[in-house]
Amino acid sequence: MPASLSSTKTAAALRTSARASAELLLVLVAVSAALWLLGRMWSVVWPLIVGLILTTLTWPLARFLRRHGWPPALAASVVTVVFLLVAAGIVALIAVPVASQSGELADGVVAGIQRVREWAAGPPLNIGDAQITGAFDTAVARIQNSIGSMVTAVVTGVSTVINGVVTAVLAVFLMFFFLKDGPRFLPWLTRQLPGRLATDVPTVAARSWETLGAFVRSQAFVGLIDAVLIGVGLWILDVPLVLPLAVLTFVSAFVPIVGALFAGLVAVLIALVSNGLTDALLVLAIIVVVQQLEGNVFQPMIQSRGLGLHAAVVLLAVTLGGSLAGIVGSLLAVPAAALIAVVWNYLREQLSTPPQEPDTDEQDPTTAVPS
Incomplete structure (x- = not known):
């Protein structure tokens, strides 16, 4: 005779599932709220992220100078100036030629896609499906439209350029303060937080x-x-x-x-x-x-x-x-x-159970020495 379900165990399982689902739902709501708040504060968060990334690149030099007796403010100032000089050199030597050839680069990508399409249409593949041909045409059209949109945005997007400049300036200032005061942040944070x-x-x-x-x-x-x-x-x-x-x-x-x-x-x-x-x-x-x-x-x-x-x-x-x-x-x-x-x-x-320590009071009978 098959065993019948226990109503007590079934109710307990349902309560556990409901409680777990409610807790998971609360976590998802909290994550969604955090992401929404992050999006609303993105104008501040994005310079902060860029500043942290720049700090990770420049911190080894600042740490080297600090370990050799340089004051934190002086080390951070020198590293920031060196970074700005290097960035200006990159813009002058690389970014300008790259920007002048970006249109040619985009045209070459579009021509390459068209070349692949023509090759696929001939032997030995002989792909003649109208849907595939239409997909290639759509891809080429989207790339061309995207290029036109990007050029238009570069020419007319004054607000975008201003936002980019403001972000860059804020990121550099934040990088300076991170380089100067970064090592004091964790001790300060420890003093501000309660308990665990x-x-x-x-x-x-x-x-x-x-x-x-x-x-x-x-x-x-x-x-x-x-x-x-x-x-x-x-x-x-x-x-x-x-x-x-x-x-x-x-x-x-x-x-x-x-x-x-x-x-x-x-x-x-x-x-x-x-x-x-x-x-x-x-x-x-x-x-x-x-x-x-x-x-x-x-x-x-x-x-x-x-x-x-x-x-x-x-x-x-x-x-x-x-x-x-x-x-x-x-x-x-x-x-x-x-x-x-x-x-x-x-x-x-933190949530894992620590391994059980062997009981030293009880002697292993296999290793006991007879008296």
Whole structure:
């Protein structure tokens, strides 16, 4: 005779499920409210994020100067001036030529897509499906429309330019204060928080800072190596637009997985249009070799402690960030996921049950020495 369900256990299970669902709903509401508040304060939060990222790049030099007896204010001032000079040099030597060739770069990508479409329509593929042809036409039209929109925004978007300048100025000032007063922040935070929070919040903040700094510095260095190696390969093959493609490779390195695929696709399309199929395949081979060196040599050497995120998590984070906030979301997705992982790991450490210590009072009979 089959066993009947226990009404007491069923009611208890339903109450537990209802309580868990209500708690989960409250957590989701709190997260939604936090995200809404973050969006409303984005004009302040975005300069703060940029300032933190710049601080992670410049902190090693400031720390070196402070350890050699420089006053904090003087060290922060020197590092800030050096950073501004380097940034101005980059704008003068790289950004101006890249901006002057950006239209040619975009036209080359569109022409490369059209070239691929024509190749797919001929032998041996002989793809003649009208839907596929329409999809290619739609993609080309969207790219052209996007280019026109971007040019229009650059020409007429005065408010956007002003907001960008204000963000940059605020970020530089915040970087200066972070460099000068950053080491005093955690002790001050500890004194302001009550009870258990005085230990938990500074610990999570310190771990988050280490993770963010490791990610930004390692990605910048690896992106620089990729840009130099791929740029040299493009220069040897006499592919046009070497400097814009190298800069695109460096910037794309901050978007793991997806960024490398995008930069490589653009380089191959430019080589296909300008130099032909043979050079395009050679460019593809160079990119594959460089990416293999990055994944198997550069990253393990430069970033000894990874972010602790699986490649699938990184890919999903970049996709979600891009769909929610565009380019900014793609850039911030992986650091945000890494910081969430830091908080989760700390919570798991605090909530886990410590291992049972062996009872030293009871003697193991197998090791007892007979009297």
